[in-house]
Amino acid sequence: MSSSAANQQAYGRRRKSPYMVAIVLAMVMFILVAPEVNDGDAMSPTINDGQILVVSKTSYSQNRGIPERDQLVILEKNATNAQKVSDDNIIARVAGLPGETVEIKDGKVYIDSKEYITENGIEGSDGEMSVTLTEDEVFLLCDNREEYIDSRNEKLGPVNMRDIKGNVLFCVWPFSRFGGID
Missing domain, CATH: 1.20.5 (Single alpha-helices involved in coiled-coils or other helix-helix interfaces)
Known part of the structure; x- marks a missing residue:
């Protein structure tokens, strides 16, 4: 050659x-x-309708690790009971962790008797409920507390960690909101 x-x-x-x-x-x-397009205003003002997000494909369980409190996660629409609440994947915030008691009363959310307020200041909820989570469950809350497509909806309730598709990493569209999401 x-x-x-x-x-x-x-x-x-x-x-x-x-x-x-x-x-x-x-x-x-x-x-x-994976990409995920937010459909609806359930996570407003944190995530708005039509935003395109990048989601990690993280699976959770008691053996593989649990999501962190306040982490934004994606519940697959085909997950147990999720299709009874929404026609699309559900984006929500992890409020209650395995073994904790979540209580909603007097317009406030309590986790193990301590008032729950997100790091970005979202608080409260209407209605009344009390639930103790098993070792495989988390309690999800939407930031727009007027929307009931989270664990407050009796058709969904506490969510088995294995049904979580992944967690939100950052927003890619619109460019004005590009970056991490709290």
Whole structure:
């Protein structure tokens, strides 16, 4: 093989290399994350209708780890009881963790008798209820507390952690809201 032919082959490999890296990265990203379009105002003002989010494909269980309080998670529409509440995936905030007691009374939410207010100041809820979560359950709340497509809805109730599709990482659309979400 002549030096010229070898140089051309090396040049061709170097030229194709960025494309191969991009394809491999895209495949890895597809395995680890997914896009999610928010449908509705249940998480307003934190997430608005039509925002496009990037969601990690994280599965939870007592053995694999539990989500953190205040973490925004996606409940798959095909999950147990979720289809009774919504025609789409449900985005909500983890309020109650396994083993805790969630109580709603007098317009406030209490977790183990302590008032629950999110880090960004969202608080309260109407209605009355009390539930103690099992070791495999979490209690989800929407930020727009007028919407009842979360664990307050008796058709959904506390959510088994295995039914959580993943958690919200950041927003990609609209560009004005690009970045992390609290």
